Amino acid sequence: MKLAVLAAVAALAFASPAAHAVTLKLGHNAAPGNPKDEASLFFAKRVGELSGGKITVQVGGNSQFGDDAEMLTGLRLGTLDISANSQGPTAGIVPQFGVIGLPFLFKTLPAAWQVLDGPIGDELKTEAEKKNLVVLAFWDNGIRHISNNVRPITKPDDLKGLKIRTPPDPATIDTFAALGANPTPMKFSELYLALQQGVVDGQENPLMNIYSSKLFEVQKYLSLTGHKYEMTVFLMSKPVWAKLSADDKKIIQQAATEARDLNRKLSAASDESLRGKIEAAGVKFNDVDTAPFQAMVKPVYEKWTKEQGDFVGRVQAAAKAAGM
Template structure:
C-alpha cells in the first residue's frame, strides 16, 4: 500500500506538469533480470524515449520494485503508474475473461496463440479491459507452461495426486489442477522461490524462461513437459494516464509496445532449447507426458467456463482451431 500511495503522489505531481515539459512515466513488472519480459520492458523504455524525441522517459521497475502484479493494476486504475507488463492471471481478477486464454491445451504452440491474440479475440479482450480503466497496448508472451516438482516425474494425471502445487492467483489455473487431482496453492510469484526452498509447496508451473531467470530450477528436481496452458503478458496502460497524452505520443507509445512485444515473443521461443540444456547440466531431470491423457482429464474445465462465457469460449476455440 505504501508503494501505491507513493506512486499516487507522483501521478498527481505529473498531472500538474505542463504538456511541453519532459515527463517520466513508470512501467512495472515482476520478472527477474534477463527474463524476456524484463528485457522487453527495457527496450520499450528506450523506444518510447526515441519515438517521442525525449519528451517522455520511462522508468522501469522490475522484480516487483513498483509492487507485484496486483498492486500494479491497482496503481494503474488510480492513475499512479502508467504501464505494466502484467500477468494474464492477475489481469483476470479485474477482467475475468482474460482467464479464458489459459483454457487447457487451447493452443498447441505460441505462434497459434499470437495469431488469436492479434485478431478478433484479442480485440474483444481489449474492449473489456478499457471498461475497467486499463488500455491494452500489446499482447506480449509468457510462454507455454510446464509442471516442476520435488516429489516425482509427472507422466500422467494420476501422478499429480497429493502434490502441493503453487499456482498464480488465477481461477483458471486453480481449476485445471483441481481437476487433475493436485493441491493447487495460489501464491504471489515473488514468494515462490522461498516457498519451494522451504518445502511450503512441492512444485509449481511456469514456462522454462521463468523457471530459469528466477532460478527455480535450483530448488526443483523434476520438470515435466505438460504444456497444460498458454499465458500472455498483457502490456497495459492506465487509462487515466493514457487520456492525458497527446495523440502523437499515444501513437508512439503503441508502436514502442508493439516492437518491444515482437522482441519479447521472439526471445521467449528462442530460449526454450538453450534453457533446457543449462538446467539439465545443473541436475534437473526432464520428461515428456502422456499428452492425450491430460487433454481428456481437463475437459471438465471447458464445460465449467462455457457456462459463464459461452460466446467467448466458442470464439477462442474456433480461432485457435483455424490457426493450426
C-alpha cells in the same frame, strides 16, 4: 522593447520541451534477463528515441512497484502508468482474459499470437478498457510445464496430493484441481522460498521463468506437460493515457508493438536454449503424453462455458483455425 519580446519568446520556445516532458513508470514482476524484463527495457529505450527524449520511461522490475495485483490497482487509479502484467491477476479484473489460459488450448506460440492479434484480442481490449485499462500489446509468457520435488509427472495420477503453486489465475486453479493436485495460489515473488522450504511441492511455468528466477535450484523434476499458454498483458492506465497528446500516444503504441515483437522472439527461443542449462543444473526432464491429461480437464471447459458463454467456443474455434 522588441528585442526584449523576442528574447522572451525565444526563452519560452527553448523551455517548452522541458515544460512538456513526460516521465512514465513501468512495472513488472520478472527477474533481470527474462524476456519480459528485456522487452520492458527495450520499450523504454524506444520511447526515448522516438520522442527525442521528451518521454522518459522508468522500469521497475522484480515487483519494485508492487506485485501484479497492486500494479493493476495503480493502473486503474492512475497512480502507476504502465505494467507488463500477468494474465492471471488481469483475469481477476477482466474475467475474459482467463479464457486464453484454458488447458491445452494452444500447442504453439504462433497459434496463440495469431488469436491475440485478431478479433479475439480486440474483444479483450474492449473489455479491459471498461475497467480503466488500455491494452497496448499482447506480449508473451510462454507455454507452461510442471516442476516438482517428489516425482516425475508422466500421468495424471502422479499429481494426486501434490501441492502445486499456481498464480492467482482461476483457469490454472481449476485445471490443477481437475487433475487431482492441490493448487496453491501464491505470489511469484514468494515462490522460490516456498519451494526451498517445502511449503509447496512444485510449480508450473515456462522454462524462461524457471531459469531467470533460478527455480531450478530448488526443483528436482521438470515434466514437459505444455498444459497451458499465458500471455503477458502490456497495459497502460486509462486515466494516464487520456492525458497524453495524440503524438505521444502514437509513440507509445509503436514502441509497445516493437517491444512485443522482441518479447515474442526471445520467448520462442528460450525453450530451445534453456533446457540444456537447466538439465546441467541437475534437474531431470521427462516428456509427457498429454492425452490422459486433456481427457481429465474437460469439466474445466464445461464450467468456463457456463460462466463465459459463447466466448469460450469462439476462442476454441479461433485456436483451431490458427493451427493449434
